Amino acid sequence: MARTAPFAKMNGIGNEIIVADMRGRADRVTPAAALALNADAATKFDQIMAIHDARTPGTAFFIDILNSDGTGAQACGNGMRCVVQALAAETGQKTFAFETVAGILNAEEHADGLISVDMGTPRFGWQDIPLAEEFRDTRMIELQVGPIDAPVLHSPSVVSMGNPHAIFWVDRDIWSYELDRFGPLLENHPIFPERANITIARVTSPETMVIRTWERGAGLTKACGTAACAAVVAAARTRRTGRSVSLVTPGGGSLHVEWRGDDHVILTGAAEWEFSGSFDPATGAWARDTESAA
Numbered sequence: 001m002a003r004t005a006p007f008a009k010m011n012g013i014g015n016e017i018i019v020a021d022m023r024g025r026a027d028r029v030t031p032a033a034a035l036a037l038n039a040d041a042a043t044k045f046d047q048i049m050a051i052h053d054a055r056t057p058g059t060a061f062f063i064d065i066l067n068s069d070g071t072g073a074q075a076c077g078n079g080m081r082c083v084v085q086a087l088a089a090e091t092g093q094k095t096f097a098f099e100t101v102a103g104i105l106n107a108e109e110h111a112d113g114l115i116s117v118d119m120g121t122p123r124f125g126w127q128d129i130p131l132a133e134e135f136r137d138t139r140m141i142e143l144q145v146g147p148i149d150a151p152v153l154h155s156p157s158v159v160s161m162g163n164p165h166a167i168f169w170v171d172r173d174i175w176s177y178e179l180d181r182f183g184p185l186l187e188n189h190p191i192f193p194e195r196a197n198i199t200i201a202r203v204t205s206p207e208t209m210v211i212r213t214w215e216r217g218a219g220l221t222k223a224c225g226t227a228a229c230a231a232v233v234a235a236a237r238t239r240r241t242g243r244s245v246s247l248v249t250p251g252g253g254s255l256h257v258e259w260r261g262d263d264h265v266i267l268t269g270a271a272e273w274e275f276s277g278s279f280d281p282a283t284g285a286w287a288r289d290t291e292s293a294a
């Protein structure tokens with residue numbers, strides 16, 4: 001058995017996150033460990049955020065991100081806030097520079113406890129998302145599900161926030177769509193060679209939106225931070241909203257996204273600690289920390 005690593009079960013407004021402390025070691029959390037942790041109701045998660053020692057000068061940590069199906073993800077906005085909260089609680093530090101496979105991210109815990117993460121800049125080129133074929137204008141691409149003459153969902157905007165997103169705009173209640181049925185079909189549609197995160201979005205004012213997301217590699221989640229960023233960027237690009245938008249997510253939580261003038265997308269919201277334990281990064285075998293004796 002590999003040496004165990006500490007972890008914290010947390011959530012980012014309902015997005016189920018495991019923050020794993022892999023500092024000072026060379027191994028990684030394996031897909032097998034992810035599958036085992038996800039199979040246990042107590043540790044079921046959407047993403048594991050594994051904190052590793054920094055690889056690049058100027059950054060404090062490298063963050064490795066795994067989905068609950070064991071695949072890797074380039075970005076996870078809600079998970080980053082959980083990482084920030086865990087590290088801020090440990091160190092007292094309030095600002096951090098992280099590295100992920102998608103690049104360098106700066107983040108900050110505010111005095112009110114909310115956390116902002118600079119998710120970097122969006123990309124719109126069809127090769128960047130990526131799409132399997134050329135679309136010159138990714139504000140709206142040809143893709144639909146349902147009957148050919150009366151599609152249920154159609155013409156999404158597509159955008160990369162480091163990871164691939166498709167946003168379907170709807171006018172009706174977002175709960176009236178069978179995202180559990182259409183999500184898997186769209187996530188794995190041949191137009192998305194690296195699969196995609198699938199979001200239904202209803203704009204309720206130039207500053208507000210409600211969204212539901214079927215996440216690549218994780219399925220329906222209570223919130224998805226990069227999807228919130230992608231939805232706001234796509235809404236602003238198509239003149240549906242301004243560049244500063246509050247979103248309500250299925251868990252009932254709220255997120256704020258600002259697409260700044262310098263093209264960076266800032267995601268702000270809460271994070272919550274649930275419990276701590278230790279686990280074997282090779283197998284996923286785990287144990288809850290016992291409370292300190294009173």
Ligand SMILES: N[C@H](CCC[C@H](N)C(=O)O)C(=O)O
Nearest residue numbers: 073076077078163224225226
């Ligand atoms: N929950 C995450 C998104 C994870 C993305 C992942 N599902 C993928 O791109 O494979 C978030 O808050 O941004």
